[in-house]
Amino acid sequence: MELIGRGRDADVYALDERRVLRRYRQGGPTETEARLMNYLADHDYPVPAVHDVDGTDMVLDRLYGRTMTAMGARAPHRITAFARTLAGLHNRLHTIPAPPWLARVEGFEAGSDDRVLHLDLHPDNVIMTGDGPVVIDWCTARAGEPGLDVASVMVLLSAMRPPVPWWTRALIAAMRTPLLTAFLIAVEHEATDELVRAAIQRRLDDRNTSPEEKRRLRDWSERIA
Ligand SMILES: Nc1ncnc2c1ncn2[C@@H]1O[C@H](COP(=O)(O)OP(=O)(O)O)[C@@H](O)[C@H]1O
Ligand SMILES: [Mg+2]
Structure with a gap:
């Protein structure tokens, strides 16, 4: 089988x-993730169609296109447009009521108006296809307050430093502030300090977070304590 993509968790x-x-x-198991993707497709949200599920495996529609990160690196002058597209994907997702079988975000009291949250909806999880942007990688999705999704993008873009070659690092560094600024203008829900603190804590608890990233996250958390 030809390997065509590799992320932090999946091949x-x-x-x-x-x-x-x-x-x-x-x-895994991937049953709930697949169920959520079907639920979102029924709400006309752009996700790859699920064909089959088995343990750690999912068979999905094959998408053709680059990630929004790769597109941004090739066309930096379009970064504001990409940021608006990303905000639009958040805004659309956050109109969708959470189904009762979707687990809530840990550490929050049950809300009466929970929405579907992706919790990792950043430019690497958006594929820009000929039919428009499509959102992948739904393993972190939970039910909860939309502002937490917005906070998770803030935290990711501000404090995370993915282990990529230096030239990609430099490109990401140049895009970070314009992307985040335009995103926050266009996104509807607000990331309150409480939600930013919760998003920071989720990253601190993530086994993929590096010591350097953890130091930056703790400094930030202390500043807004
Ligand atoms: N349905 C798909 N069609 C084509 N390529 C895909 C598809 N889903 C994922 N990929 C590729 O695999 C990479 C990693 O996928 P992703 O679901 O984000 O995994 P991870 O959870 O490990 O980040 C993506 O960046 C993309 O290049
Ligand atoms: Mg991913």
Whole structure:
């Protein structure tokens, strides 16, 4: 099988022209993730169609296109437009009521108006296809307050430093502030200090977070304490 994508948690293989196999290195089961993707598709939200699920594996529609990060690196002058697209994907997602079977965000009291949150909806999880942007990687999705999704983008863009080659690092560094500024103007829900603190804590608890990132996150958390 041809490996066509690799993220922090999953490997993605081409099965044929139309389908991919997405396999967790550690993780799963994928039943709830697949159920949520079907639920979102029923609400006309752009996700890849799910064909099959088995343990750590999902068979999905194959998407053709680059991630929003890769597009931004190739066309920095379009960064504001990409940021608005990202905000639009948040705004649309946050109109969708959370289904009762979707787990809530840990540490928050049950709300009466919970929405679907992705909690990792950043430019690397958006594929820019010929039919428009499509959102992938739904393993972190939970029910809760939309502002937490917005806070998770703030935290990611401000404090996280992915282990990529220096030239990609430099490109990301140049895009970070204009992207975040335009995103926050266009997104509807507010990331309150409480929600930013919660988003920081989620990153601190994530086993993929590096010591350097943790130091930056703790400094930030102390500043808004
Ligand atoms: N349905 C798909 N069609 C084509 N490529 C995909 C698809 N889903 C994921 N990919 C590729 O695999 C990469 C990692 O996928 P992702 O779901 O984000 O995994 P992770 O959870 O490990 O980040 C993506 O950046 C993309 O290049
Ligand atoms: Mg991903």
